[in-house]
Amino acid sequence: MSQTDPIGNDGPPRQLAAPPLITVRKLSLAIHGAPILNEIDLAIQPGAVTALVGESGSGKSMTALALMGLLPGGSTTTGQALFDGSDLLTLSERAWLGLRGDDIAMIFQEPMTALNPVHTIGAQVAEPLRLCGIRRAEAARIARDRLDRVGLSHVPLDRYPHELSGGQRQRVCIAMAIARRPRLLIADEPTTALDVTTQAEILSLLRSLVDDEGMALLLITHDLGVVAGMADHVAVMERGCIVESDRTEALFRGHRHPYTAALLAASRPPPHTPRPPDGTAILEARDLRRTYGAVTAVDGVSFTLHRGESLGLVGESGCGKSTLTRALLGLEPLQGGSVTFDGTPGGQSMTRRQRARISVVFQDPYGSFNPRWTVRRIVQEPFHLTGKPRDADAQAARALTEVGLTTADLEKYPHEFSGGQRQRIAIARALITKPQVLVLDEAVSALDVRVRAQVLALLSELQDRLGLSYLFISHDLTVVRAICDRVLVMQGGRIVEQGAIDKVFEAPAAAYTRRLIDAAPRIPAEWLAARNTPAATG
Amino acid sequence: MVRSLLSRILSLSVSLVVASMVIFLMLQAVPGDPAAFMLGLNAQPDTIAALRADLGLEGSLGQRYLTWVKGMLAGDFGQSYTYRVPVADLVVDRIGVSAPLAVYALILSVVLAVPIGLIAASRRGGAADWGMMGATQLGIAIPNFWFAMLLVLVFAVKLRWVSAGGFPGWSDPLAAIKALTLPAIALALPQASILARVLRSAVLDTLDQDYIRTARAKGLSQRATVVRHALRNAAIPVLTILGLQFSFLLAGAIIIENVFFLPGLGRLIFQGITQRDLIVVQSVTMLLVFAVICVTFLVELTYLLADPRLRRR
Incomplete structure (x- = not known):
């Protein structure tokens, strides 16, 4: 581990003059003997945003839980985390009860599940207030005030979480966390599960809370774009160590550690050079329409996917991407329009043999396999469409080697693989029936940036070698830019813009596309211009 | 709704x-x-x-x-062939024993199961959890008629706190409750064991949820988190089991009614079958079906109270 100054003495900016609110010194953590954190040094300044960046498993969340006194059972810590002169690591549970939610509060990644489904949002925001003895009516008044502050003035207190959108729920979580005006707010990947425009709103809300209320924010994220736009100070974590830390701009301009460089490179995959279109259509949608009662999910969508082409489909949640995808795969009936797949009727009228030629890879590398099946069985499953060939085992082995795994992996079970490896298995499964079209439904969204870069490189290589056509569905514009030849932008069930990738990104015609592009967090070009960052490890 | x-x-x-x-x-x-x-x-x-x-x-x-x-x-269930009285009269008498017995056993079962389930869940893997889950395993395994006889031997024969069987009627409520106590305990033991295990696993499932972590981050203690946030979310599987148990207790207490010589519905239907009194069998069965369906409906109503997400459908 390289020891860099946690406070960033390269020239303190405006906020950093004040003494730190929390000073972490040589914090080490082991859970049941397994080392998780290794001598972390970190200073969290009041009225500033400190970002903790790193990939999954790097120890970011555990650092946060240590500062909340919520480490899992079997944890042992050494070192110090000084707050108001007392060491947080040695506090009794009783002392913690007075601190949690009062001085230190936290919001989490998944707003859909972070709220209790059986209590109203008013009760949940008021709960931390009631805990410190505030009367019910007064607590409700403060809850109303906090909800107004986070931009939910139009939402009544008696709503239940399931009646709100993801962005609204995250606002409720923030309202709950700031109910007692904590001095430190820890936000663990607060916008990872949200759309870009919602992400931009939530981030600007968090920033304004820091600026207006002088609160300290510890922002945990894997997204360097978010860090660049938000943080005053950054610490980069790798495998339980802080490898580098500095003021944000200084870190981006002058990072020294190879891990930081690799992260930076991987988080900005180079824009894809579009291939000249082949011209023959493999998948054609004409005026597709799908309604659920009064809701029109897909409203007159038409597009063509050419042979060997990568077509991106971007849009926010609820825009109809998933319904459209399901309709193309024949998993959803259509009320109007037609799908043509390789010259014959597609969608629900596909035969089993046709279905074998259009495969799909889903987002969640953890949820999309049966945990009790071997990789062999998982990869061979699509053969039920075509009948199991004699050399099924050889084909499964070949599919695995094609995605960069080995034949020995056939006998293993899904839990023995990392997220990136699982997504490779999912791709192998999709390839086994020798499809012509691969539908990639948020296929790299759950992966860490470096793994994402590897999977993107694999997809690109497979496409060249096997002549595949991709329909690439994503909310992440950077990723779409890195792999697609053309892009469809979807809003409210309609395609609002489509065209060549550089044209859409550089000169968007639709206002909605422009809004999406503007909302995507990015690292200022001049911060990176000075350096040549090494390429991502692929 | x-x-x-x-x-x-x-x-x-x-x-x-x-x-x-x-x-x-x-x-x-x-x-x-x-x-x-x-x-x-x-x-x-x-x-x-x-x-x-x-x-x-x-x-x-x-x-x-x-x-x-x-x-x-119209309330006319026909005439019992063996007893030569209207079935309705027979049934009313027997319900006066069976329904209170079922409610009594159910209350005991809940009173036993809730703390056991909660404590076991909040000390997962600890000594209390092991001990309690072992005890509930035993509670399920022991045949309740054997346990009933054990209760009679100890509390009626040896200690003479209660009588060994029979039912004095509701003219003296205290005596009636006393007479129902041992049968209720015998009935409640296996039910409480099952309920405690279901509650434990339901609470454990909810304790893994993100909103529990949120509650802890808000400053709630472990206990307050379990009581305020986990319990109600764990309610649905528990309510389902409770509904099934009540239906079972209403008519399924034949053996216990026999051990304690209680004139309940279970015994009535049993006698109806042995004496080929088809009218009694038919009417009482219908009545039980009606009771089960009513209980099912009540359980579904409580689902709606427990979980606001179900109210919209």
Whole structure:
């Protein structure tokens, strides 16, 4: 581990003059003997945003839980985390009860599940207030005030979480966390599960809370774009160590550690050079329409996917991407329009043999396999469409080697693989029936940036070698830019813009596309211009 | 919400009608003459004819079904052949024992199960958890009639705190409750064991949820988190089991009623079967089906109270 100054003495900016609110010194953590954190040094300044960046498993969340006194059972810590002169690591549970939610509060990644489904949002925001003895009516008044502050003035207190959108729920979580005006707010990947425009709103809300209320924010994220736009100070974590830390701009301009460089490179995959279109259509949608009662999910969508082409489909949640995808795969009936797949009727009228030629890879590398099946069985499953060939085992082995795994992996079970490896298995499964079209439904969204870069490189290589056509569905514009030849932008069930990738990104015609592009967090070009960052490890 | 309730009531009514048809057909339309069956092998033809008239066995199947249903709706369940009294009177007497016994056992079961389940869940893997789960395993494994006899031996024969059996009636409520106590305990033990295990696993499932972490981050103690946030979310599987248990306790207490000589519904139906009193069997079965369907409906109502997400459908 390289020891860099946690406070960033390269020239303190405006906020950093004040003494730190929390000073972490040589914090080490082991859970049941397994080392998780290794001598972390970190200073969290009041009225500033400190970002903790790193990939999954790097120890970011555990650092946060240590500062909340919520480490899992079997944890042992050494070192110090000084707050108001007392060491947080040695506090009794009783002392913690007075601190949690009062001085230190936290919001989490998944707003859909972070709220209790059986209590109203008013009760949940008021709960931390009631805990410190505030009367019910007064607590409700403060809850109303906090909800107004986070931009939910139009939402009544008696709503239940399931009646709100993801962005609204995250606002409720923030309202709950700031109910007692904590001095430190820890936000663990607060916008990872949200759309870009919602992400931009939530981030600007968090920033304004820091600026207006002088609160300290510890922002945990894997997204360097978010860090660049938000943080005053950054610490980069790798495998339980802080490898580098500095003021944000200084870190981006002058990072020294190879891990930081690799992260930076991987988080900005180079824009894809579009291939000249082949011209023959493999998948054609004409005026597709799908309604659920009064809701029109897909409203007159038409597009063509050419042979060997990568077509991106971007849009926010609820825009109809998933319904459209399901309709193309024949998993959803259509009320109007037609799908043509390789010259014959597609969608629900596909035969089993046709279905074998259009495969799909889903987002969640953890949820999309049966945990009790071997990789062999998982990869061979699509053969039920075509009948199991004699050399099924050889084909499964070949599919695995094609995605960069080995034949020995056939006998293993899904839990023995990392997220990136699982997504490779999912791709192998999709390839086994020798499809012509691969539908990639948020296929790299759950992966860490470096793994994402590897999977993107694999997809690109497979496409060249096997002549595949991709329909690439994503909310992440950077990723779409890195792999697609053309892009469809979807809003409210309609395609609002489509065209060549550089044209859409550089000169968007639709206002909605422009809004999406503007909302995507990015690292200022001049911060990176000075350096040549090494390429991502692929 | 009102619409979903109405549709539930409608579907439950349909199941009630279907159940009544099945019961009616099983007992009336099976091959052979119910009257001859009831009277045994040596019955005289004129006795059988008289009973046939008594039973309302004349007329077409449809007519007989309608007469039976109409009678029940008017509170007339027919005449018991063996007891020579209206079935309704018999049933009312027996419900006076069975329903309080079922409620008593259910209350005991909940009172035992909730703390056991909660403590075991919040100390997962600890000594308390192991001990309690071992005890509930035993509670499920021990046959309740054996446990009932053990209770009689200890509390009635040895200690003489209560009588060994019988039911004094509700004229003296205290004596009645006292008489029902041992049977209720014997009935509650296995039910409480099952309930505690279900509650434990339901609470453990909810303790893994993100909102529990949120609650802890808000500053709630572990105990307050379990009580305020985990318990209500764990309620649905527990309520389901409770509903099933109540239905079982109402009629499934035959063995316990026999051990304690209690004149309950279980015994009535058992006697009805052995004495071939088909009218009693048919009416009491129908009544039990009705009770089970009502309990199911009540359980579904409590789902709606427990989980606001279900109210929208």
